[in-house]
Amino acid sequence: xxxxELEAALGEHALLLAGLAEGGRVxxxxxxxxxxxxxxxxQPEAHDGLPDRVDRWSARVIGALxxxxxxxxxxxxxxxxWHPFIAWAAESGQAWPSxxxxxxxxxxxxxxxxxxxxxxxEPLPALPEPARPxxxxxxxxxxxxxxxxxxxxxxxxxxCKAHVMSDQGLACRTGCLVRKACPVGRDFALPxxxxxxxxxxxxxxxx
Numbered sequence: 001x002x003x004x005e006l007e008a009a010l011g012e013h014a015l016l017l018a019g020l021a022e023g024g025r026v027x028x029x030x031x032x033x034x035x036x037x038x039x040x041x042x043q044p045e046a047h048d049g050l051p052d053r054v055d056r057w058s059a060r061v062i063g064a065l066x067x068x069x070x071x072x073x074x075x076x077x078x079x080x081x082w083h084p085f086i087a088w089a090a091e092s093g094q095a096w097p098s099x100x101x102x103x104x105x106x107x108x109x110x111x112x113x114x115x116x117x118x119x120x121x122e123p124l125p126a127l128p129e130p131a132r133p134x135x136x137x138x139x140x141x142x143x144x145x146x147x148x149x150x151x152x153x154x155x156x157x158x159x160c161k162a163h164v165m166s167d168q169g170l171a172c173r174t175g176c177l178v179r180k181a182c183p184v185g186r187d188f189a190l191p192x193x194x195x196x197x198x199x200x201x202x203x204x205x206x207x
Contacts, residue, residue, distance in 0.1 A: 001069055003124050009068065013061050014039035017127075018105060018112060019092025024123030026074075026088055029062065029116050030108065034187060037194040054115075054197075062116040072119035085114050093129045099139045100150040100178055106130035109185030110141065110178065133184045144181035146172070165203050173199045 007017050018030035040046050045053040055077050066073035074083045089095040089103055095112060098104040105112035149160035163169045171177060175195035
């Protein structure tokens with residue numbers, strides 16, 4: 001299997017190769033948010049009325065990709081045990097901690113996330129190493145959160161959730177303002193329907 005073959009297969013499911021870890025043996029799979037939500041809407045999980053549609057789609061599709069390539073599927077949910085996705089991302093040389101601790105990806109900025117990974121039967125060559133995007137950046141992410149829930153000290157999830165659920169949190173319910181402030185990967189910003197889904201899941205309004 002070549003990297004081109006893997007990327008072509010991922011593209012069939014609106015996924016991207018976001019990095020390679022463990023010497024090219026672990027392929028990190030990210031949703032291509034420019035078209036992922038529209039693709040998901042064509043899938044059976046989106047319309048069967050059962051909960052956890054995104055996770056169930058991920059398990060099915062990544063499992064099928066694993067079978068196709070003789071790989072082991074690994075998911076960021078369903079543990080323990082939990083797979084070290086953050087460590088893998090840092091090791092890949094494609095993502096780094098941002099000034100607000102969220103991972104920033106060289107291509108997708110703060111919009112990067114992982115639907116799963118494949119442990120490949122044979123390693124793939126390393127991806128070209130990009131420049132770190134935060135070094136020359138004035139870091140608008142630092143001041144974008146209305147309640148300072150995301151800082152270099154970490155994430156205050158309680159303050160974030162309380163604000164999102166308040167009358168003042170309407171703008172945040174259309175997508176995280178910190179992520180929107182990042183100049184990297186703005187074309188990967190979540191479409192409104194996907195942003196609303198994630199915020200409803202975060203606040204417990206949607207399973």
